[in-house]
Amino acid sequence: MMKLRAVRFGFSALALAALVFVLPATAADKIDPVADAKAFKKFFYDKFPKLKPEDFVNGPYSMDEGLHRQWVEKEQFPPYEFAVEAGKEMFTKPFKNGKTYEDCFPNKGIGIRQNYPYFDEKQGKVVTLELALNQCREGNGEAPYSYVRDEMASLTAYMAFTSRGKPFDIKIPNDPRALAAYEQGKEYFYTRRGQLNFSCATCHVQSPGERVRTEVLAPALGIMNAMPIYRSEWSGMGTTSRRFVTCNSQVRGVPFNPQDDEYRNVEYYLSYVANGLPISGPGARP
Amino acid sequence: MASTIRVRATNNGDITEVQALIQHPMDSGFVKDSKGEIIPAHFIQQLTFEYDGKPVFLADWGGGVSKDPYVKFAFKGGKKGDELKVSWVDNKGATDSTTAKIG
Numbered sequence A: 001m002m003k004l005r006a007v008r009f010g011f012s013a014l015a016l017a018a019l020v021f022v023l024p025a026t027a028a029d030k031i032d033p034v035a036d037a038k039a040f041k042k043f044f045y046d047k048f049p050k051l052k053p054e055d056f057v058n059g060p061y062s063m064d065e066g067l068h069r070q071w072v073e074k075e076q077f078p079p080y081e082f083a084v085e086a087g088k089e090m091f092t093k094p095f096k097n098g099k100t101y102e103d104c105f106p107n108k109g110i111g112i113r114q115n116y117p118y119f120d121e122k123q124g125k126v127v128t129l130e131l132a133l134n135q136c137r138e139g140n141g142e143a144p145y146s147y148v149r150d151e152m153a154s155l156t157a158y159m160a161f162t163s164r165g166k167p168f169d170i171k172i173p174n175d176p177r178a179l180a181a182y183e184q185g186k187e188y189f190y191t192r193r194g195q196l197n198f199s200c201a202t203c204h205v206q207s208p209g210e211r212v213r214t215e216v217l218a219p220a221l222g223i224m225n226a227m228p229i230y231r232s233e234w235s236g237m238g239t240t241s242r243r244f245v246t247c248n249s250q251v252r253g254v255p256f257n258p259q260d261d262e263y264r265n266v267e268y269y270l271s272y273v274a275n276g277l278p279i280s281g282p283g284a285r286p
Numbered sequence B: 001m002a003s004t005i006r007v008r009a010t011n012n013g014d015i016t017e018v019q020a021l022i023q024h025p026m027d028s029g030f031v032k033d034s035k036g037e038i039i040p041a042h043f044i045q046q047l048t049f050e051y052d053g054k055p056v057f058l059a060d061w062g063g064g065v066s067k068d069p070y071v072k073f074a075f076k077g078g079k080k081g082d083e084l085k086v087s088w089v090d091n092k093g094a095t096d097s098t099t100a101k102i103g
Helices: A002-026 A033-047 A053-062 A065-076 A081-092 A129-139 A150-161 A176-190 A200-206 A240-250 A261-273
Strands: A118-120 A125-127 A229-231 A236-238 A283-285 B005-012 B015-022 B044-051 B054-060 B070-076 B083-090 B095-101
Touching: A033 A053, A033 A176, A033 A261, A053 A065, A053 A283, A065 A283, A081 A150, A118 A176, A125 A129, A125 A176, A125 A261, A129 A150, A150 A236, A150 A240, A176 A200, A176 A261, A236 A240, A240 A261, B005 B083, B005 B095, B015 B044, B015 B083, B044 B070, B054 B070
Parallel strands: A229 A283
Antiparallel strands: A118 A125, A229 A236, B005 B015, B015 B070, B044 B054, B044 B083, B083 B095
16 A cells, blocks of 8 residues: 555656646746757758758758759769868968867867857857867967858868768756857847848748748758858858858848857857757858 | 869760869959959860860860859760870969879
8 A cells, every 4th residue: 555655656746747847848938958959840840841850951952852953963073172172181281380270179170060169168158160260270379260261161161071970969068158148049040130120030940941032041950060161152162150141241230240259159059959960061052 | 282173984884974173263354352453364264174085075165164163074985994184274374184084
């Protein structure tokens, strides 16, 4: 009798615990990245039931059949190949002090793209791969690269290339500042701006697969996995920074400076909700 | 300096299919830079693919071809393991060439 009661008690305690767990997750005012990521993925999986999760990392090429055929052909001879090669050369070439980028990164910088951006508790801010590369340069007495130009794109292209297929593994440490950065990134993503009054989500959550003029919009899910990208429109490579800046000017807003808090935080948010999806960068986009 | 040319040639029986990507600015000479100065014309004028000592594909290009051009074509003949030679000359007299094994 006693035993049965204990079991029953245990069961109801568990049910209660589950209830307690579920309730705050539905409350809108609480920051819950795990629930966010789940809901974010579910939205896209429901919107595009035919796609496999890993298809999302190929952006518009998964949304449109004609584009997909073009892409398959393009990938046999990808336009970012030169950038990957240049990046590889730069990556191992010593700085004036004899050190290389390899000395700045875990595992010599190979296969680590999926861990960026991360929250650096010492600096108290989100560190993206681009920021880490420039911090590495400055730490070794070199002038930092422009965040939107070719050198930075080549370096990140090479690092992404060595990490292909590895699932995004973005962590939010138990630090209120990290959670705040995540929340700010999320807020940025859903805030309308510019003369056109668009938020990031207007295009990339509401309308992926639709056209804006000739372009097919990419889904927000997996959009970071393909960075950096070769864009035919740019006839060149572009970094994540470049993409954010041009997105902002396209909605006729005033862009921030590359790697400002707002951009690093939104990259943190977007990468986090894509956790588990494989790195596909460097990508080619129309 | 690494080669500016990437080639892949595959033979499937009678036909050899060739794809090439060439790294070149292909400046038309009509574009201005951010300071308002003309970027001088700099483009590939002739592109040649040679197989067995004979040209199988010749292209006379100008400034209208886009940056980092991509070429795809097929020719009759060609054998697996044979070599295909690719070369280009631009309007400044610069040149590059490479050979690829047909696979």
